[in-house]
Amino acid sequence: MADELAKYREALADGNPADLLEVKGESLWAEKRGPKNASLEQCDMGLGPGKLEGAYASLPKYFKDTNKVMDVESRLVHCMMTLQGFTQEEVTKNWYSKPGKESDIEALVTFIGAKSNGMKINVPATHPEEAKMAKMGEYIFYRRSGPQDFSCSICHGQEGKRIRLQDLGNLTTKEGAGFAMKTWPSYRVSQGAVWTMQRRLIDCMRQARWPEPNYLADSIIALETYLQKNATGTVMETPGIKR
Amino acid sequence: MGNPMKIRAASKDGVTEVKVLISHEMETGQRKDAAGAIVPAWFITELTAKHGDKVVLSSEFGSSVSKNPYLAFKFKGGAKGEKVIVSWKDNKGDTRTDEAAIG
Amino acid sequence: MNNQRRTVLKSGSGAALLGMLAAAGIITPGMALADWNKAAFDAKSMADTLKALGAGQPADSKDVQVTGPDIAENGAVVPVGVASTLPNVSMVAILIEKNPNALAASFVLPEGTEANVQTRVKMGQTSNVYALVKSDGKFFMATKEIKVTLGGCGG
Numbered sequence: 001m002a003d004e005l006a007k008y009r010e011a012l013a014d015g016n017p018a019d020l021l022e023v024k025g026e027s028l029w030a031e032k033r034g035p036k037n038a039s040l041e042q043c044d045m046g047l048g049p050g051k052l053e054g055a056y057a058s059l060p061k062y063f064k065d066t067n068k069v070m071d072v073e074s075r076l077v078h079c080m081m082t083l084q085g086f087t088q089e090e091v092t093k094n095w096y097s098k099p100g101k102e103s104d105i106e107a108l109v110t111f112i113g114a115k116s117n118g119m120k121i122n123v124p125a126t127h128p129e130e131a132k133m134a135k136m137g138e139y140i141f142y143r144r145s146g147p148q149d150f151s152c153s154i155c156h157g158q159e160g161k162r163i164r165l166q167d168l169g170n171l172t173t174k175e176g177a178g179f180a181m182k183t184w185p186s187y188r189v190s191q192g193a194v195w196t197m198q199r200r201l202i203d204c205m206r207q208a209r210w211p212e213p214n215y216l217a218d219s220i221i222a223l224e225t226y227l228q229k230n231a232t233g234t235v236m237e238t239p240g241i242k243r
Numbered sequence: 244m245g246n247p248m249k250i251r252a253a254s255k256d257g258v259t260e261v262k263v264l265i266s267h268e269m270e271t272g273q274r275k276d277a278a279g280a281i282v283p284a285w286f287i288t289e290l291t292a293k294h295g296d297k298v299v300l301s302s303e304f305g306s307s308v309s310k311n312p313y314l315a316f317k318f319k320g321g322a323k324g325e326k327v328i329v330s331w332k333d334n335k336g337d338t339r340t341d342e343a344a345i346g
Numbered sequence: 347m348n349n350q351r352r353t354v355l356k357s358g359s360g361a362a363l364l365g366m367l368a369a370a371g372i373i374t375p376g377m378a379l380a381d382w383n384k385a386a387f388d389a390k391s392m393a394d395t396l397k398a399l400g401a402g403q404p405a406d407s408k409d410v411q412v413t414g415p416d417i418a419e420n421g422a423v424v425p426v427g428v429a430s431t432l433p434n435v436s437m438v439a440i441l442i443e444k445n446p447n448a449l450a451a452s453f454v455l456p457e458g459t460e461a462n463v464q465t466r467v468k469m470g471q472t473s474n475v476y477a478l479v480k481s482d483g484k485f486f487m488a489t490k491e492i493k494v495t496l497g498g499c500g501g
Binding site for chain 3: 258269271273288289297298299300301302303304305306307308309310312313314315316317318319320
Binding site: 004005007008009011012015164165166189190192243 | 414416417420423425466495
């Protein structure tokens with residue numbers, strides 16, 4: 001059965017609908033939009049204005065201009081607000097797609113992610129602010145909470161666990177965290193949409209029966225920082241395609 | 244209408260393999276939304292692929308073809324640089340045509 | 347609505363009727379096209395679908411194959427295809443026995459196009475999947491069961 005599952009995943013890999021979104025994201029990046037009629041080409045995702053190669057793989061990171069640790073999505077929203085003049089509400093209204101309602105954020109993140117394909121995840125979290133976020137993420141990862149007294153670590157803190165047919169990675173190791181992090185953003189065939197890491201983690205909270213955090217919440221960026229730090233050194237394979 | 248298709252066409256040993264990815268909801272008309280109302284059917288019904296002027300595949304889809312349809316097929320002939328043209332039409336009358344050069 | 351229906355019913359010609367139905371939003375323009383085999387796609391059972399395709403009772407053939415994995419991690423996207431080594435294949439189709447409508451897709455293959463087509467379909471549950479092939483004017487078929495599993499979280 002494991003062989004047939006591998007065959008299934010392989011059959012999906014050639015022909016990932018996320019590629020369609022990547023193309024859309026590329027044109028959205030270069031298109032002059034918003035009240036300021038500007039493109040995003042001067043957006044600094046951490047490696048300098050407009051430099052996207054490897055940017056996704058090195059986020060989240062500390063940004064001086066905002067005095068904040070930001071992930072790809074919070075930084076992108078920041079750019080759309082400062083460069084293009086959109087309000088936060090306008091930018092984040094469709095932060096994920098619904099049938100018939102596309103999301104610019106999904107497309108742009110898919111495009112930015114693809115620019116790190118084949119590159120190593122590199123989030124050492126050495127800046128004090130980054131180290132603080134990674135620590136906070138680790139705390140959230142182990143913290144039991146909610147009506148089921150659940151934590152991330154109950155499912156994702158040991159080897160050899162699974163839910164039904166899906167293996168659950170041990171996110172506390174480089175191998176496990178790397179396997180999980182390297183394929184995002186990812187096209188979820190069960191949802192017919194690309195999911196960003198924000199959506200993945202917010203939905204994890206929902207599945208753990210925790211109150212859902214807001215989009216771009218610091219708690220999510222903290223978890224991302226912790227997981228990317230654990231995954232550091234793993235080669236990105238993005239956009240991914242998953243169940 | 245709709246987003247562009249992704250068409251890949253590669254010739255090898257006198258055979259051209261075509262792979263097409265299409266952006267489309269492919270709603271079955273049998274699903275209910277959160278409010279309990281039926282989501283109307285919206286799916287591609289016909290797709291035609293041409294090599295230059297010659298039709299190399301004509302297909303009819305039902306609503307059970309997956310969202311963002313994928314299609315792969317092979318035809319004899321086709322040289323590098325020649326065009327493969329794919330068109331679809333959906334049940335709302337929307338159409339889209341894209342092309343790619345054989346690589 | 348009632349008025350509209352009466353007008354439709356009164357109008358005699360078929361083409362006018364279709365036009366009226368389309369205008370009233372009862373059927374959409376694409377549906378009214380003659381070339382899409384509505385009868386075959388609307389058929390529910392395997393037998394009715396084969397009849398609508400003019401395939402009658404196809405013979406089982408070892409030279410026809412349902413391609414793709416035996417198991418799908420999610421029924422929304424099941425990679426499946428038809429391949430055949432029979433001569434002069436002019437049409438292939440994919441049928442899923444337990445779907446609400448069995449026919450998923452049909453393909454007309456002009457001369458020079460190989461009898462090897464892959465696509466992805468939705469399956470509501472584990473089911474037999476049939477590959478139908480028309481070779482030298484006769485219909486042949488092959489089947490395999492594809493299992494659809496329920497998922498946990500999506501990694």
